[in-house]
Amino acid sequence: MFESLSDRLSGVFDRLTKQGALSADDVKTALREVRIALLEADVSLSVARDFINAVQEKASGQSVTKSVTPGQQVVKIVHDELVHVLQGDGDPGALKIDNPPAPILMVGLQGSGKTTTTAKLAKRLKERDGKKVLMASLDVNRPAAMEQLQILGAQIGVDTLPIVKGEDPVKIAKRAKTAAAMGGYDVYILDTAGRLHIDAELIAQAAAVRDVAQPRETLLVVDGLTGQDAVNVATEFDDKIGVTGVVLTRMDGDGRGGAALSMRAVTGKPIRFVGLGEKMDAIEEFHAERVAGRILG
Ligand code: GDP
Numbered sequence: 001m002f003e004s005l006s007d008r009l010s011g012v013f014d015r016l017t018k019q020g021a022l023s024a025d026d027v028k029t030a031l032r033e034v035r036i037a038l039l040e041a042d043v044s045l046s047v048a049r050d051f052i053n054a055v056q057e058k059a060s061g062q063s064v065t066k067s068v069t070p071g072q073q074v075v076k077i078v079h080d081e082l083v084h085v086l087q088g089d090g091d092p093g094a095l096k097i098d099n100p101p102a103p104i105l106m107v108g109l110q111g112s113g114k115t116t117t118t119a120k121l122a123k124r125l126k127e128r129d130g131k132k133v134l135m136a137s138l139d140v141n142r143p144a145a146m147e148q149l150q151i152l153g154a155q156i157g158v159d160t161l162p163i164v165k166g167e168d169p170v171k172i173a174k175r176a177k178t179a180a181a182m183g184g185y186d187v188y189i190l191d192t193a194g195r196l197h198i199d200a201e202l203i204a205q206a207a208a209v210r211d212v213a214q215p216r217e218t219l220l221v222v223d224g225l226t227g228q229d230a231v232n233v234a235t236e237f238d239d240k241i242g243v244t245g246v247v248l249t250r251m252d253g254d255g256r257g258g259a260a261l262s263m264r265a266v267t268g269k270p271i272r273f274v275g276l277g278e279k280m281d282a283i284e285e286f287h288a289e290r291v292a293g294r295i296l297g
Contacts, residue, residue, distance in 0.1 A: 001274070002257040002295045008037035010297045013078075017071030027059050027074060034078065042227035042258025047085065047265045055081050079292055085265050087288035092245060092270040096216045097131070101180035102187050103213045107206050107237060108221035110194035113249035113275055115145055117221045118191040119152035120275070120283040121247075126158055131186040136161035136176040138169035138209060139193040149191055156280050159183075169193065173209045190215070198233065203240045210241060217244045219272060222259065224248035230259035234267045249275035252282065260291065 012033045019026065031052050038048040055077050064073040097104070104121070108114045118135055125131040135153055137160070139145035146163050153160035161176050173190055180188035190213055195202045210218065220243040222230040230248065237243055246263055251274040263271050271286040 001251045001255075001276075002041075002260075002291075003254070005037055005041040005257045006295050006297050008040070009034065009078075009295065012037070013071065013075050013296070016074055017069075019071060022065045022070040022074075024060065024065055027064065027070075028056070030074065031056055031059075038258075038261070041256040041261065044228055044231060044258070044262040044266055047262045050265070051081055051085055054084075075296065079296055082261075082292035082295060083288045085261060086291055087270065088264045088268065091288070092272065095272070096244075097125070097129075097187050099216070100184075100186040101134070101177070102217075103177065103180075103215045104187060104189045105206075105210060105213055105215035105218040106189060106191045106221060107218060107241060107243065108194055109198070109223075109233060110196050112194060112221045112223045113247075114194055114221040115139075115148050115152070115191055116278065117219075117247050117249060117273070117275055117283065118149065118189050119156055119158070120280055121219075121273070122153075122158040122187075122189055123156040123280050124283060125187055126156070132184065134159050134161060134176065134180050134183065134185045134188040135191065136172055136188065137163075137191045138172050138205075139191065140167065140169060140172070141193055145191075145193070152280070159185075161188075169205055170208050170212050173212045177213065198236050198240075206241050215244075218242060219245050219247055220269075221247045221249060224251045224259050224274070225253050225255040227256060227258040228262065231262045231266050234263060234269060238267055238269055243269055245270050245272035247271070247273045247275060247283075248286075252276040257295070260286075 016030050035052045058077045064070050106118050122133045125133050137146040137149040150160045176188050220237050276282040
């Protein structure tokens with residue numbers, strides 16, 4: 001995660017902290033390099049611009065150049081601003097899954113990692129939070145996707161709703177709700193169908209399921225490797241369906257990190273989890289402080 005951005009920034013800050021005394025121009029030059037590094041990491045233009053302006057303002061306001069350790073002061077300001085851009089107004093806290101059975105709706109494009117994330121999340125809720133979880137696949141167009149969830153369920157020891165041929169997604173969602181209530185489940189996770197692109201049918205189907213299930217959380221799964229596209233997908237899903245949080249997958253890959261940095265600022269929605277591999281344990285809660293620390297090395 002963030003290796004190339006992190007490398008670039010540590011180069012800039014190493015020079016800055018070694019320099020001792022700093023002029024306003026030195027700071028400006030360093031921030032110009034930070035801006036380029038952000039843009040190369042595929043952070044959206046407006047987010048990068050606002051970021052640099054905020055840092056610049058704080059750096060001049062705190063008369064950084066007159067301080068004893070000016071370079072470190074600049075790094076601290078950048079760190080705090082990273083935390084701010086990553087978490088917006090605050091930490092979203094834990095998933096809202098009180099009041100059993102609590103429905104969680106998983107939405108996203110095909111191939112984003114939705115089914116894998118559904119199972120990872122179920123395993124986490126079971127093992128860390130001691131929840132009894134039921135998973136149901138609503139992907140009626142792709143029987144293989146339904147079977148995939150069943151296989152993952154067996155692997156992690158989490159129940160899946162039995163597959164009944166010929167049902168539509170709304171009917172399956174209703175059946176999941178009843179089964180979850182009757183079976184004493186704490187949480188049931190609905191894995192909706194994905195498509196390669198956002199189209200009217202995908203949205204209509206997800207909206208119909210949402211209306212029936214009344215989810216406590218609607219988590220959008222997006223591929224973190226797709227950078228600004230991931231942010232655009234999130235904006236569209238949120239406009240059309242309303243999401244409560246985002247899961248960024250493939251953050252183990254050599255993605256440039258831009259999706260993580262722009263997501264909150266552009267969509268206003270918190271990143272709740274990051275996917276870090278194909279294995280069932282490869283999921284982590286998203287913590288702005290930790291991520292900012294990682295970016296700054
Ligand atoms: P869906 O079509 O959105 O349900 O996508 P899948 O859950 O079937 O995932 C598609 C592929 O991406 C599978 O091969 C997954 O193992 C893989 N995948 C999912 N999440 C991650 C992740 O965080 N990191 C990596 N490296 N691969 C992932």
